[in-house]
Amino acid sequence: MKISTRFSDSIHILAFIDIYQGIIPLTSNNIASSIETSPVVVRRLMSTLNKAGLINTTHGTADPELAKATKDISLYDVFLAIEGDAPLFAIDERTNPQCIVGGNIQETLNEYYHQAETAAKAKLAATSLQDIIDTIRVKQARKEALQRKKQS
Amino acid sequence: MKISTRFSDSIHILAFIDIYQGIIPLTSNNIASSIETSPVVVRRLMSTLNKAGLINTTHGTADPELAKATKDISLYDVFLAIEGDAPLFAIDERTNPQCIVGGNIQETLNEYYHQAETAAKAKLAATSLQDIIDTIRVKQARKEALQRKKQS
DNA sequence: CTATTTGTAACTTTAACTGTTACAATAGCT
DNA sequence: AGCTATTGTAACAGTTAAAGTTACAAATAG
Known part of the structure; x- marks a missing residue:
């Protein structure tokens, strides 16, 4: 049961790359401090995302790039890259x-579970990295507006 | 971490109760040998199912009964009983x-994950214990038919 | 050629689930 | 009443997968 935080952390990495490119160096160290994990964990995930064709990394240099437009990367693409066919x-x-x-229960449950999983995966497939980034930006803008209010 | 099979095992228990009631004594021992686990594990799960109102057990005596008709117990009822609001x-x-x-990523992912989880849970809610039992019986009948063929 | 960084392997730590042991509490039978 | 079988639970041990750590080779850029 339960998908590990690798999936969430991978989405985090992709959003981070898009939001902070050109603003700060995109090193595994900088990304790691946003996720509050170790650089090695970040590099492991980025290596997987690279092999899956979602980002392009270069051995020895920082600043990985998204391999596709944010609207063309779905959460299901990320899920597949990280978890493969792992069942929910x-x-x-x-x-x-x-x-x-x-x-007979194994085969039986497999059929019904598969239906539920497909429904969930369809939702993931319908959500793009751009949706995630948009939502992050809206939430951030809201926070900043609230803070300005407090200060005045 | 380690993935839990409690949900699957609980469905197993419920199906077992319905299929074998009146045929063999429904002791935690007998149920455990079908799941290939220990009687204590079965009793733990049954205790939870009892508290959730899905079965009726009696301390000291075997033969628990389903508290509702098989068509009125959905897989989501079982999921809720065992996992509560545990996220996928x-x-x-x-x-x-x-x-x-x-x-902002935590709140953001929470929203999109919730959509995917709801889609999956809707499928679980649409599947009844009766569906599971029907499927088990069809698969069993198919197996037996195939075996008769081999013997002739 | 030096400093920085990625990529990866090997290992440790941590968290959660599964299994085990033990025993009190209950029910049913004789 | 006493015996046996069984449930219900607590406490603990074992197992497994994820997350974190250490170490270092390989690559790049200045």
Whole structure:
């Protein structure tokens, strides 16, 4: 059950690259301090995103770039890159094949779980990195407006 | 971390109760041998299902009963009983609030993840224990038919 | 050619789930 | 009443996957 924070952290990295490119150097160190994790963890994830064709990195130099436009990268693309075909619901692979239930429940649950997973993945596929960035910017603008109010 | 099969095992228990009631004694031991786990694990799950009002158990005696008709128990009812509001996608709770991305990504992902989770949960809600049992029985009948063929 | 950075391997730590042991509490039977 | 089987739970041990750490080779840029 439960998808690891790698998925969330990967979206974080992609949004960070888009928002901070040209503003600060996009080193694994700088990205790591935004996620509050270690640079190695960031490099691991970026390496995976690179191999999946979502970003372009260069060995030895900072400043990775998004390989596609933000509107053309969906959350499902990121999910696939990081988690592959990992299921959202875990099937117990060790049930008694002699039993009517134990012998058929795995295949059965697999069918229904697959339907639920597909529904969730469709939503992820319908959400782009641009949507995420837009939402982040709206929330940030709201925060800043509120803070200006307090100060006056 | 380690993925949980409690949800699947709980559906297994419910299906087992319905299919084997009156045929074999529904002890935690018998159920455990179908799931290939220990009786204590089964009792733990059954205790939770009991408290959630999905089954009725009696301390000291075997043969728990489903508290509702199989068509009136949905997979989402079971999920809620076992997992509560546990999210399917983990948000990294520790990101840098000073950063535009780190300070807004949690809320942002929460919104989009919630959409995906709701879509998945809707599918679970649309699937009843009766659907699961029907599918198990069809698969079992198919297996038995195939075996008869081999023998002749 | 030096400083910086990525990429990766190997290892440790941490968190959560699964399994085990133990035992009190309850029910049903004789 | 006493015996047996069973549930319900607590406490603990074992297992597994993720996250973090250390170390270092390989690549780039000045």
